[in-house]
Amino acid sequence: MSALELSKICLSLGGIPVLDSVSMHVAQGEFVSILGPSGCGKSSLLRLLTGALTPDRGEIRVGGAPLDERSRAFAFMPQRDALMPWRRIIDNVILGLEVQGLGRMEARAKVRPLFAAFGLEGFEQHYPAQLSGGMRQRAALMRTIVQDRPVQLLDEPFGALDALTRAGMQRWLESRFKDAHWTTVLVTHDVREAVALSDRIYVLSPRPARIIAEFEVPDRRPRLGATLSPRAIRLEAELLDTLLTETGD
Numbered sequence: 001m002s003a004l005e006l007s008k009i010c011l012s013l014g015g016i017p018v019l020d021s022v023s024m025h026v027a028q029g030e031f032v033s034i035l036g037p038s039g040c041g042k043s044s045l046l047r048l049l050t051g052a053l054t055p056d057r058g059e060i061r062v063g064g065a066p067l068d069e070r071s072r073a074f075a076f077m078p079q080r081d082a083l084m085p086w087r088r089i090i091d092n093v094i095l096g097l098e099v100q101g102l103g104r105m106e107a108r109a110k111v112r113p114l115f116a117a118f119g120l121e122g123f124e125q126h127y128p129a130q131l132s133g134g135m136r137q138r139a140a141l142m143r144t145i146v147q148d149r150p151v152q153l154l155d156e157p158f159g160a161l162d163a164l165t166r167a168g169m170q171r172w173l174e175s176r177f178k179d180a181h182w183t184t185v186l187v188t189h190d191v192r193e194a195v196a197l198s199d200r201i202y203v204l205s206p207r208p209a210r211i212i213a214e215f216e217v218p219d220r221r222p223r224l225g226a227t228l229s230p231r232a233i234r235l236e237a238e239l240l241d242t243l244l245t246e247t248g249d
C-alpha cells in the first residue's frame with residue numbers, strides 16, 4: 001500500500017488550469033522528487049497534500065484512506081522560509097514541536113544539539129532579520145525536520161543556499177533520511193539534487209502540469225560525496241533532455 005497516492009488530480013487556480021490529471025504514488029519510506037519547469041504547479045501539488053488547496057477533481061489517499069485532518073500529519077517546508085520575525089531562531093525551530101504538545105523548555109533542549117549540524121550554532125537567540133537568506137532557510141529546514149513526522153514535504157529546501165552550504169545540507173539530509181526512513185516528497189528545480197537524493201523522480205510538463213516521465217534512480221546510497229556512476233550520469237542527461245524538450249528549449 002502507498003503512503004501517499006494521488007489519483008487523476010485536476011486543479012485550477014484563479015480559473016487557470018494548473019494540474020491536469022496528475023497521478024503519483026509514494027511508498028512508505030520512499031524519497032520521491034518532483035521536477036518541472038518554473039510555474040508548472042509543483043508547489044501546488046504539495047499544498048494539496050497540506051490541505052491548503054483542494055483539488056477540483058481526483059482523490060488523495062494517505063496510507064490507503066482519504067486525506068483528512070488526522071492523516072495530514074505531515075512536516076511541510078514551504079518555499080519561503082515563513083519564519084516568524086518576532087520569535088528567536090530557536091523558538092522558530094521548536095514551533096512544530098510546540099504544536100505537537102511539547103513544552104517550550106523541553107523542545108528547546110531537544111533542538112539545541114542540532115544547531116551545529118545546521119551551521120547555526122551561536123545564532124539560537126538571534127531574530128530572523130539578523131540572519132542571511134541561507135541561514136534562514138536552514139532554520140526553516142530544521143524546524144521541519146525536528147518534528148520527525150513520518151512524511152516530509154519539502155518545497156525547494158535548498159533553493160536559497162550557496163553551493164557549498166547546499167552540498168553540506170544535501171549530505172546531511174541524505175544521511176538523516178537513511179536512518180529515519182522518512183517518506184519524503186521533494187520539489188526541486190535541480191536535476192542533480194533529484195538524482196542524488198531520490199529513489200524515484202516524477203517529471204512534470206509546463207502548466208497545466210501532467211506527469212510526462214517517471215524515473216527510478218538505480219544507485220545505492222550514499223551517493224553524495226562519491227563519484228557519480230555512469231548510470232546516474234546518464235539519468236541526469238535524460239532528465240535534462242526531457243525537461244528541455246518539454247519546455248521547447
Ligand SMILES: Nc1ncnc2c1ncn2[C@@H]1O[C@H](COP(=O)(O)OP(=O)(O)OP(=O)(O)O)[C@@H](O)[C@H]1O
Binds near residue numbers: 037
Ligand atoms: N492563488 C493563485 N491564483 C492564481 N494562480 C495561481 C495562484 N497560485 C499559483 N498560481 C499559478 O499556478 C501556477 C503554479 O504555481 P506553483 O507555485 O505551484 O508552481 P511551481 O512549479 O511550484 O513554480 P516555481 O518552480 O516557480 O516555484 C503558476 O503559474 C502560478 O502563477
